[in-house]
Amino acid sequence: MPKKGGKHAEMGKEMQAQCKRAKVEAASSPSVMSFENPDSLFGSLISPIKQETFFREYWEQKPLLVQRSDPLLAAYYQSLFHLSDLKDLCSQGLYYGRDINICRCVNGKKKVLNKEGKVNYMQLKKDFDQKKATIQFHQPQRFKEELWKIQEKLECYFGSLVGSNVYITPQGSQGLPPHYDDVEVFILQLEGEKHWRLYKPTVHLAREYNVEPEDRIGNPTHEFILKPGDLLYFPRGTIHQADTPLGISFSTHVTISTYQNNSWGDFLLDAIPGLVFDTAKEDVALRTSIPRQLLMQVDIADSTKKLSHLLRRLADRLENTSKLRSSDMKKDFIMNRLPPCLGCDADPLTPGGKLPKIDSKIRLQFRDHAIITVEPDQENSDEIRREMVYVYHSLKNRRETHMMGTEDDTSEEGMSQTHGLRFPLSYLDALKQIWSSSSVNVKELNLISDEEKENLALSLWTECLIEVI
Numbered sequence: 001m002p003k004k005g006g007k008h009a010e011m012g013k014e015m016q017a018q019c020k021r022a023k024v025e026a027a028s029s030p031s032v033m034s035f036e037n038p039d040s041l042f043g044s045l046i047s048p049i050k051q052e053t054f055f056r057e058y059w060e061q062k063p064l065l066v067q068r069s070d071p072l073l074a075a076y077y078q079s080l081f082h083l084s085d086l087k088d089l090c091s092q093g094l095y096y097g098r099d100i101n102i103c104r105c106v107n108g109k110k111k112v113l114n115k116e117g118k119v120n121y122m123q124l125k126k127d128f129d130q131k132k133a134t135i136q137f138h139q140p141q142r143f144k145e146e147l148w149k150i151q152e153k154l155e156c157y158f159g160s161l162v163g164s165n166v167y168i169t170p171q172g173s174q175g176l177p178p179h180y181d182d183v184e185v186f187i188l189q190l191e192g193e194k195h196w197r198l199y200k201p202t203v204h205l206a207r208e209y210n211v212e213p214e215d216r217i218g219n220p221t222h223e224f225i226l227k228p229g230d231l232l233y234f235p236r237g238t239i240h241q242a243d244t245p246l247g248i249s250f251s252t253h254v255t256i257s258t259y260q261n262n263s264w265g266d267f268l269l270d271a272i273p274g275l276v277f278d279t280a281k282e283d284v285a286l287r288t289s290i291p292r293q294l295l296m297q298v299d300i301a302d303s304t305k306k307l308s309h310l311l312r313r314l315a316d317r318l319e320n321t322s323k324l325r326s327s328d329m330k331k332d333f334i335m336n337r338l339p340p341c342l343g344c345d346a347d348p349l350t351p352g353g354k355l356p357k358i359d360s361k362i363r364l365q366f367r368d369h370a371i372i373t374v375e376p377d378q379e380n381s382d383e384i385r386r387e388m389v390y391v392y393h394s395l396k397n398r399r400e401t402h403m404m405g406t407e408d409d410t411s412e413e414g415m416s417q418t419h420g421l422r423f424p425l426s427y428l429d430a431l432k433q434i435w436s437s438s439s440v441n442v443k444e445l446n447l448i449s450d451e452e453k454e455n456l457a458l459s460l461w462t463e464c465l466i467e468v469i
Contacts, residue, residue, distance in 0.1 A: 032076045035149060038157035038368065045150075045186070046231065054233075060184070060205060063198055063222055063234040074229035077190045080146055081166045083252055086135070089143060090121035098404075101136040102127050105174040105241075108214055128168070128250075134175025137166040139403045140254065141338065147254070148399060152338040154258065156368035161337055162258045163403040169194070170250050174243035179211045183257035186233050189226040192244065192251035196232065198222040199239035205263070206237035226253065267326060272314075274325030279317045286310060327373045331392060334371055335418050339397040349395050354468040356442055356457035358450045362466045363439040369394045370420075370465055372431055379422070389428045392420035395464055421459050430456055439469060 034040035039051075046054055049066060058064040068074075094100055096114040102124070103112050113133050115123065127133045141147040141164055154162045163183075169175050180201060197220040202212060217239050225245070226232060234240065236259070244251040280286040294300060318324070342349070356362055364370075370393040377388045396419045423431070429446040430453070445453045460466040 032070075032073045033150070035153060038153045041150065041153040042157045045154075046233070058233060060235045063232065063238060065222070065224060066231040067224075067227070068229045068231075070229050074227075077188055077229050080150075080188065080190055081137075081140055081144055081252060081254060083168055083191060083250060085144075086124065086137075086168075087121050089137075090119050090124065092143075094119040099138055100124070101138070102133045103136060103175050104131065104133045105177045108177050110175075110177055110211070128170055132170050132173035134170075134173065135166075135168040136175065137168070140164060140166050142400055142402060142404075145341070148338060149341045151256065152341045154256070155337045158258050159333070160258050160262045161260065161333060161403065162256060163260075164254055164256045166190075166252065166254050168250060168252045169242075169244045171244050171248050172246045174241065176241065177211050178214060178217055178239055178241040179209065180206050180237045180239045181257070182206050182208050182236055182260055184233070184236060184259040185238075186231065186256040186258075187226070188254050188256065189228055189230045189232075190252040190254060191228060193248045194226045194242050194251040194253055195245050196222070196224055196226060196240065196242045198234060201235075201237035201239060203237050205235065207261070207263075207265075212239050262329075267329065270329045271324050271326045274327075275314060275318060278323070278325075279314055283313060283317070285313060323374075325374065327375050327390075330371050330373055331418060334369075334392045334394050335397070336403070337369075337394050337397065338399055338402050339394055340366055340369060349464045351462050351464055352467075356454065356461050356466065356468050358443050358454050360442050360457065360468045361439055362434070362442060362457055362461075363437075363469055364434055365465055365467050366393065366395060367435070372428075372435065374425065374428065387425050389423040389425055389431060390420055391423070391431065391460070391463075391465070392418055393463060393465060395419065419463070421463060423456070423459075427452070427456055434460070434466065 032044065034044040043051055046064070046066065049058075049064065054064065095118055096102070096116065100114075100119050101112060102114050103110050105111070113127055113131060124135065128135060141151045147164060151162045151164060167175060178197075178199065180203065199212075199217040199219075200221050202216070203210070276286065291303065294303060340349075354360065370391060373390050373392065374387055375390055377386050378390075427447065433440050433444075433446055442453050442457045443450065445456060447453050447456065457466065461468075
């Protein structure tokens with residue numbers, strides 16, 4: 001799930017009115033994919049497997065192959081990305097490395113055939129036809145609205161970033177050597193056929209990508225052909241390789257991936273510093289000094305018993321608290337995820353409808369796109385920093401840079417920004433009221449004055465987070 005710099009491009013000629021075509025595709029989608037809510041979307045993605053069965057028997061445990069003979073679903077999958085889309089996309093200014101990789105598996109190793117700078121479609125087609133190279137297209141949801149719709153709903157469903165790559169491989173060729181990934185993988189076969197081999201993991205639920213040599217992986221545990229409309233899932237760490245069989249002109253599939261760096265270990269790394277900070281305020285044992293010269297020692301084994309004792313005190317504290325900070329993971333998710341998919345011809349979100357007043361009844365909008373955190377005041381540089389409530393949201397995030405990161409960006413416009421609001425800690429209960437209710441009267445918000453109640457409602461309204469009903 002790479003994050004690098006990217007620039008938005010609209011689809012080209014054959015889609016002269018992309019918005020119109022997107023609407024036609026969307027209009028036919030309910031029969032194959034349900035966009036009513038995140039739960040129904042995921043249910044339709046893995047159908048006919050039930051969600052309870054999937055998470056009980058497959059998630060993080062073993063691969064799932066769903067082979068379907070459904071022409072309607074196959075046609076829908078094909079609409080997500082075509083080989084023929086590349087010509088128009090290249091005319092929009094794609095770059096090697098950032099948007100497209102050209103590669104081929106040669107003697108068990110990945111050979112990258114990228115050129116420099118912008119992608120020329122004729123050269124790309126030549127490499128595809130003559131060098132039997134695989135075309136890897138990064139994060140197509142930046143360009144294809146239907147993938148935007150799918151991945152935005154999946155991000156709501158999982159509460160984790162969801163990226164994608166399209167792989168187009170000519171017949172008799174393989175793009176990547178046997179390897180495993182650090183993400184949960186869902187593969188949708190769009191065009192042609194792909195021959196897959198899966199192997200027993202050498203590292204279960206791996207935290208990083210790694211290539212595995214053929215002589216280490218043994219025989220496949222699963223071997224099959226994916227056809228249009230088929231779906232394949234496998235967990236992090238599953239070793240895999242795939243090729244387009246002879247007699248099949250080419251294969252196109254999209255790999256949808258999630259849960260990168262989203263484990264209990266990652267959550268602990270995020271939450272433990274705040275737990276230590278809060279506990280140290282009340283527990284003098286955490287405020288006592290470390291031994292003299294401890295930081296100068298090569299071996300600190302003598303201190304492990306003390307550390308174990310302190311960790312047990314932290315565990316006791318954790319069992320008796322309902323407050324646990326995880327602001328960095330929350331913010332990373334909300335800053336980098338997709339905005340709501342409102343359609344390519346929709347106007348940017350702006351406040352609308354009635355202004356909230358003290359007698360208004362309000363309800364939360366875009367619940368899945370907003371979070372509440374309690375953090376030290378970011379705008380106060382004093383030594384004593386009071387806690388504030390922050391409401392972050394993804395309504396103004398840019399689809400064009402989704403999962404493309406910031407390392408190549410030099411302008412402020414290209415940088416990820418946190419969109420949201422800052423309130424005194426006394427506003428927390430009122431915010432929880434709004435988040436936990438289907439609707440609430442402004443005058444019933446748990447704040448002291450009517451002015452505070454109106455100010456809270458108005459602030460949320462200006463960010464399009466509530467509406468007056």
